Amino acid sequence: MAKNYLPFEKVQAHPCFLDIAEWPDWRKVFGNDKPLKLEIGFGNGNFLIDMAVREPDSNFVAMDFYHKGIRKVITRLDRLQIPNVRLAYGDAKERIPGIFLDGELDEVYINFPDPWPKKRHHKRRLMKPPFIAMLSRKLKMEGSLRLATDHEEYFHEMIEFLNAESSLQNRHPDKGYITFREDTPRTKYERNFINAGKQIYYMDFIKCAEVAEPEPVSPALAP
Ligand SMILES: C[S@@+](CC[C@H](N)C(=O)[O-])C[C@H]1O[C@@H](n2cnc3c(N)ncnc32)[C@H](O)[C@@H]1O
Numbered sequence: 001m002a003k004n005y006l007p008f009e010k011v012q013a014h015p016c017f018l019d020i021a022e023w024p025d026w027r028k029v030f031g032n033d034k035p036l037k038l039e040i041g042f043g044n045g046n047f048l049i050d051m052a053v054r055e056p057d058s059n060f061v062a063m064d065f066y067h068k069g070i071r072k073v074i075t076r077l078d079r080l081q082i083p084n085v086r087l088a089y090g091d092a093k094e095r096i097p098g099i100f101l102d103g104e105l106d107e108v109y110i111n112f113p114d115p116w117p118k119k120r121h122h123k124r125r126l127m128k129p130p131f132i133a134m135l136s137r138k139l140k141m142e143g144s145l146r147l148a149t150d151h152e153e154y155f156h157e158m159i160e161f162l163n164a165e166s167s168l169q170n171r172h173p174d175k176g177y178i179t180f181r182e183d184t185p186r187t188k189y190e191r192n193f194i195n196a197g198k199q200i201y202y203m204d205f206i207k208c209a210e211v212a213e214p215e216p217v218s219p220a221l222a223p
Contacts, residue, residue, distance in 0.1 A: 005071035006078075014074050019089045021098050029086060030059045035106040038063065038138075040092045040126070041113055043188060045073035050185035051109075052085045058106070063088040063095065093131055100138045108135055108145045112189040115151035127158045129165070136167045139207040144171075146184070147203040150193040155201040162203065167211040171204040178202045 011017050018024065027033045035058045042048045042062040052060045062085065064070060070087055077085055088099060113126045127147075135145060145168060149155050159176045162168060172178050181202040186194070193200060 005068070005075045008067050008071060011071050011074045014078075016074060016077050016085060017070070017087050017089065021090075021095060023099055023101060026059065026061070026100075026104070030084065032059070034059045034084070036061065036100075036104055037107040037109070038096075038100070038105050039109040039111070040064075040096075041110060042073065042087075043069050043112075045069060045076065047109070047111055047185050047187040048073065048085060049076055049080070049082065052082050053080075054185070056084060058084065060085045061088050061099075062086075063090065063092050065090055092126065096138065097134055102137045103140045105138045106140060106143050108139060108143075109184075110145075110147045111187045112149055112193075113147075113154075115149065115154040117151070117153075122157075125154065125157070127154075127161060129161050132161055132165050133167070133211050136165055136207055137211045141207055143207045145205040145207070148181070148187075148190065149201050150189070150198045152199075152201070155203075159201075159203060162205055165211075167207060167209045168205040169208040171206060176203070178204075 006014070012019065018029075026036050037051070037058050037060050039048050039051070039060065039062040042064050043066065045062070048060060048062045062073070064087070070089065073087060088095060110126070114124075116122055116124045139145065145162075147158065149158065155177065163170055163176065170176060179199055179202070190200060
């Protein structure tokens with residue numbers, strides 16, 4: 001129940017809550033240089049907390065702007081005394097470019113990004129080519145980008161953009177996805193979709209090359 005969670009004002013003063021736009025030196029934040037992993041859109045935080053407990057030798061940064069989820073996760077981090085998680089507040093598109101160095105991340109997880117099913121809302125979708133290229137830039141070589149969605153149409157759009165990013169290699173090149181993943185905990189949405197008998201599209205990419213810089217536009221061709 002929401003009333004059992006810390007109020008947002010208290011959350012904002014909590015040492016695990018970061019409202020930052022610049023690189024904080026993550027080694028100083030965590031007090032060690034363990035592998036750095038990012039979850040974008042952690043929602044209620046079930047996946048994040050399970051991962052942090054399973055992998056005490058990794059550091060997890062998780063980004064979202066959903067206040068109730070943030071309150072819930074900070075309350076649970078306190079109760080469970082989990083040391084290897086920080087919540088970064090804000091919009092991933094705006095904040096990630098500034099708060100991570102290129103090549104700094106070992107893994108990025110994006111579980112069930114909002115599909116914005118109405119056509120006029122598709123522009124709000126997170127997984128667009130510039131965002132994918134930016135995430136790849138933040139991954140270290142052989143780092144991984146792991147995604148899941150239940151939404152078939154968004155899956156097709158995402159996989160087309162992801163396959164087109166030449167710095168990323170699809171680990172499931174035959175179909176582009178798998179329908180079952182064993183090595184990660186289930187998120188709240190994932191459990192609900194599986195219980196409802198829906199197919200899940202799991203996508204896994206590996207950073208295999210530097211991200212190509214966009215071709216400069218010739219002044220003669222510029223609009
Ligand atoms: C559909 S929910 C999925 C939550 C969780 N990953 C799960 O599977 O249960 C999408 C989450 O992404 C967050 N989100 C959406 N756009 C975001 C953005 N641009 N930056 C950070 N978080 C975002 C939402 O607030 C929400 O918590």
